[in-house]
Amino acid sequence: xxxxxxxxxxxxxxxxxxxxxxxxxxxxxxxxxxxxxxxxxxxxxxxxxxxxxxxxxxxxxxxxxxxxxxxxxxxxxxxxxxxxxxxxxxxxxxxxxxxxxxxxxxxxxxxxxxxxxxxxxxxxxxxxxxxxxxxxxxxxxxxxxxxxxxxxxxxxxxxxxxxxxxxxxxxxxxxxx
Amino acid sequence: xxxxxxxxxxxxxxxxxxxxxxxxxxxxxxxxxxxxxxxxxxxxxxxxxxxxxxxxxxxxxxxxxxxxxxxxxxxxxxxxxxxxxxxxxxxxxxxxxxxxxxxxxxxxxxxxxxxxxxxxxxxxxxxxxxxxxxxxxxxxxxxxxxxxxxxxxxxxxxxxxxxxxxxxxxxxxxxxxxxxxxxxxxxxxxxxxxxxxxxxxxxxxxxxxxxxxxxxxxxxxxxxxxxxxxxxxxxxxxxxxxxxxxxxxxxxxxxxxxxxxxxxxxxxxxxxxxxxxxxxxxxxxxxxxxxxxxxxxxxxxxxxxxxxxxxxxxxxxxxxxxxxxxxxxxxxxxxxxxxxxxxxxxxxxxxxxx
Numbered sequence: 001x002x003x004x005x006x007x008x009x010x011x012x013x014x015x016x017x018x019x020x021x022x023x024x025x026x027x028x029x030x031x032x033x034x035x036x037x038x039x040x041x042x043x044x045x046x047x048x049x050x051x052x053x054x055x056x057x058x059x060x061x062x063x064x065x066x067x068x069x070x071x072x073x074x075x076x077x078x079x080x081x082x083x084x085x086x087x088x089x090x091x092x093x094x095x096x097x098x099x100x101x102x103x104x105x106x107x108x109x110x111x112x113x114x115x116x117x118x119x120x121x122x123x124x125x126x127x128x129x130x131x132x133x134x135x136x137x138x139x140x141x142x143x144x145x146x147x148x149x150x151x152x153x154x155x156x157x158x159x160x161x162x163x164x165x166x167x168x169x170x171x172x173x174x175x176x177x
Numbered sequence: 178x179x180x181x182x183x184x185x186x187x188x189x190x191x192x193x194x195x196x197x198x199x200x201x202x203x204x205x206x207x208x209x210x211x212x213x214x215x216x217x218x219x220x221x222x223x224x225x226x227x228x229x230x231x232x233x234x235x236x237x238x239x240x241x242x243x244x245x246x247x248x249x250x251x252x253x254x255x256x257x258x259x260x261x262x263x264x265x266x267x268x269x270x271x272x273x274x275x276x277x278x279x280x281x282x283x284x285x286x287x288x289x290x291x292x293x294x295x296x297x298x299x300x301x302x303x304x305x306x307x308x309x310x311x312x313x314x315x316x317x318x319x320x321x322x323x324x325x326x327x328x329x330x331x332x333x334x335x336x337x338x339x340x341x342x343x344x345x346x347x348x349x350x351x352x353x354x355x356x357x358x359x360x361x362x363x364x365x366x367x368x369x370x371x372x373x374x375x376x377x378x379x380x381x382x383x384x385x386x387x388x389x390x391x392x393x394x395x396x397x398x399x400x401x402x403x404x405x406x407x408x409x410x411x412x413x414x415x416x417x418x419x420x421x422x423x424x425x426x427x428x429x430x431x432x433x434x435x436x437x438x439x440x441x442x443x444x445x446x447x448x449x450x451x452x453x454x455x456x457x458x459x460x461x462x463x464x465x466x467x468x469x470x471x472x473x474x475x476x477x478x479x480x481x482x483x484x485x486x487x488x489x490x491x492x493x494x495x496x497x498x499x500x501x502x503x504x505x506x507x508x509x510x511x512x513x514x515x516x517x518x519x520x521x522x523x524x525x526x527x528x529x530x531x
């Protein structure tokens with residue numbers, strides 16, 4: 001098993017956390033993992049992305065050239081990463097913010113109204129969790145319980161209160177997959 | 178068995194230092210290594226250590242000199258332009274035979290350059306870096322776990338030879354997260370006493386720590402003594418890793434994170450039937466000359482891949498001594514080479530291209 005994922009969006013959409021939870025969950029399930037962020041002179045509202053690899057073999061290059069999956073939370077992210085996804089791969093689109101067609105007919109395209117669902121649950125900041133739920137539901141890369149375990153073990157104390165709401169968002173995402 | 182945790186390279190290096198008794202850290206901020214001092218500022222007070230953000234890199238390295246002279250395990254970290262500023266102090270540390278660990282999370286240069294990963298400080302790292310006839314052992318990790326293990330070893334090597342040791346990473350090692358475990362837990366009171374340290378002379382003759390030798394004969398004597406240490410390092414401290422070199426027709430040489438990209442390229446090359454092996458220097462000084470010399474006797478060619486425009490390739494050529502062609506491929510300025518680029522170049526060179 002090898003799953004190479006690029007997760008991208010605006011700064012502040014929680015794409016780094018999404019990737020860290022996935023990498024942690026992979027590690028708890030005994031897989032080899034790496035998480036590599038874009039870093040630079042960036043600001044809130046700018047673009048951010050991270051590369052996550054979950055693999056049963058040791059991870060060679062942590063830098064992903066052709067991802068199996070791209071999770072894109074904003075239009076500029078889709079325009080940058082949709083062309084890179086491997087043929088037959090998965091493109092998970094935050095359809096609340098992205099109306100444009102990705103222009104790829106050779107991919108599994110999963111449209112998730114992540115912000116809309118997050119707003120229904122009462123907090124727009126958990127759109128990332130809806131997307132993560134949909135990803136896990138579609139690919140089965142890790143188990144949903146392990147994502148919840150990763151939240152319990154890695155979220156700082158001040159954010160532990162969010163776990164029930166995050167879990168609800170993960171479930172809503174998974175239902176769409 | 179300790180549980181693995183997912184950690185950023187910068188933070189993992191800091192924790193590794195603490196786990197082998199490092200209780201002093203002096204630094205000055207620079208991207209992409211800021212998480213390292215930030216972590217130290219939080220953790221060192223918990224273990225009765227001292228963290229100090231100096232007013233400059235020059236001040237920081239001289240604080241390292243002071244703490245090392247007093248016998249403490251001490252660390253500083255920076256990135257390329259900051260490491261350049263520290264070179265005067267590193268030369269003084271080497272001349273005064275003081276152990277310490279210096280971490281360079283390399284970024285693109287020259288000048289202020291950029292903040293993305295690079296390996297273009299190889300010359301500076303492996304040729305001493307500052308003025309005078311000296312070297313520092315240079316350890317180059319390719320993963321976060323290896324960064325932890327090598328940082329721990331760096332303190333032992335520094336104490337063993339009374340010499341500064343450099344851990345040479347790059348922005349990728351510093352910023353990425355991977356699972357790590359910390360295999361050691363040593364507190365300062367478990368470390369051997371440093372009888373040469375200037376930590377109070379009550380009841381004994383004062384120790385002197387100094388790099389000034391105005392008499393040429395005395396200075397030559399010091400230099401010869403230092404050379405003996407470097408020879409001993411060359412005998413005892415060389416580290417490298419090989420992958421499939423036994424039957425290889427083509428040898429790839431790379432260090433640090435570039436070696437992982439090269440590994441991806443080599444796997445792709447083997448899939449199309451090319452017999453490719455990898456030699457990964459882990460110590461850049463002392464350099465693993467012998468294994469490269471041996472490989473050069475059988476290989477059709479060696480290809481060195483770096484995130485620079487060709488620095489380590491000079492040591493590879495010195496080791497191969499013309500027994501086979503040594504080619505170079507590199508990206509620089511913060512651009513990371515892609516496995517496909519390396520594969521294409523391998524195919525071109527194997528087909529007789531130059």
